[in-house]
Amino acid sequence: MSGEFAIEAHGLSKHFGDLKAVSHLDLKVPRGQIYGFLGPNGSGKSTTIRMLCGLLTPTEGSATVLGTEVPGKAHDLKPKIGYMTQKFSLFGDMTVLENLQFIAEIYSFPTADRAARIDELLEKYDLVGQRRQLAGTMSGGQKQRLALACAVLHRPELLLLDEPTSAVDPQSRRDFWANLFRLAESGTTIMVSTHYMDEAERCHRLAILDRGVKVADGTPQQLQATTGMHIVEVLAEDPYRAQEALDRAEHVASVTQLGIRLRVLIPEQLQDPAALVRDHLESSGVVAEVRLTTASLEDVFVAVTMPATEEAP
């Protein structure tokens, strides 16, 4: 188990017919970190995760996961990874306890420690009261906790979590992340895909995927520092008209509305972006407050996933 990276992928591609679900993906996931995989639906997150655990054969490229070549001896890898599918695979017609017992049996978890381990997980993931409840009748958050408990039962070195929070409420999401940090602290490497910005921001590192292509990666701070854009925030009484005015304007790379605020991306090489935006708004007769601000991850995302044709000169 040498090597500082849990996952190293080189030129990983997966095509479904003409569709290039993933193209030439290079990845380096350091051990013991939470690595985020940020991208909209259909950007290839699940496909990548499935290739990494040997469920899908890459069209091109290869990866080394925990020292095992993929594709190849994925079989050796199975006991070392925990995988949570996008659907929270659980046996809905079995109780919480039965689900955990089944997973323990499947992973040949030592019989003597089995009961203690299951009790520990029930406690940790707040499922003690549900132990005799059928998994299918639980709430989204409870199902998610059970799925996580099942994925970590055999103490895997690497956890692959595919959009684990897309079907649960904000409180469950916060609790879930607290659990992930606990796992990372104890040395588990975690790869988690998401389309939530706030979750991406919590990761130690992340990669942004867009239509199968990795468009950026690094720590959240690195990414925010290297957008190549000025971020101008516009507070307008009529954000709709302001957006209309800016959408048509020259040098404006993108305009995103966030409530009553607009976030306007202006290419870095231009001088005094705030004045530029102010001028555009005034010439359209829109009253607004304009100020320069720092990039959020959302801005990074918008900047790196922008179609090439709209990019400013």
Added chain:
Amino acid sequence: MKSLHRLLAITKKEVRQLRRDRLTFGMIVGIPVIQLLLFGYAINTDVRNLSTAIADQADTHLSRQFVSELRETQVVNIIRRVDTPDALVELLRRGEISVAVVIPPDFERRVIDPDRAAVHLLVDGSDPTISGVARQLQAMPIAFDTSVRPGRRDNIEVRAYYNPERRTPVNVIPGLMGIILTLTMMLFTAVAIVRERERGNLELLINTPVSPAELMVGKVIPYIVIGMIQLALILLVGDLLFDVPMRGSLADLYLAAAAFIAANLSLGLFISTAARTQFQAMQMTFFVLLPSILLSGFVFPFDGMPPFARYLGEILPTTHFIRLTRGIMLRDATLLELYPELIALGAFTAVALTAAALRFTKRLD
């Protein structure tokens, strides 16, 4: 050792889920019993108005009286009168009639002769229902004949043309056994695996150390037991309600059933690798079930089918199983005598299982 434990874990889980799945549980018992009752009683309903032709070569007062009594039973509908037995055979062969009655010229003498049958009834024996009816007619007394003649049982001698085995209604239940097991075994297995796929659980399972073989075998074991239970149920109901004979050895029958269940489970596994949804699995099951009903010799006599249909029929496990059950239950044949059918089932299992194992990789693509 670990492998065996994983396999048993899968089996245990399957049984657990089965116990909670009332619908499937009901089907295990319901399908055999309901089918058996349906088919069993359908074949017991009395048949009327069978197309009949008569060759009354005697043409006496007595013979005409006999014909009118025959007509009064309403079982036969006399549509033709011909002169010779040959003409009757011709009509029978062309399928224009199901029953032919020959009254020989020496009818009056035969009636009082204990050693010779008075009337010949030719029936289309390829239809089991009709041969059943012939039995009924056989017992019909000739009313005017009141003299007691010891040693004489029947006035009419039945020769089941095209069917030396003499199919009787009882014939249907050994066949039905094959149909019921085909339906339930194939459907349960296919659905059991496709359901995991549909619910996304297969993706979880194949990401665990479970091997495809462990998964497939582990999932199938409960259904082998269920198949055996269904068989016992069919035999029990068949015996209690329909008096189906069990002339051969029960052990032979169970061995034959084991080979047959293995064939169907293999096919179910193969279907499960091809179907993406439970609905597709069901469609594919019926795609196999229909020919199993029609081409296996269950409904139509195998020998009467065109060559192409016969070849298709030979591929189906049900065909071989029905031959086995009819042989063992009705003709007291032993497995050893019927070994070609066993070989056919074994070959089918090997091919289907190999195909399923090749298709079932621990991958999604």
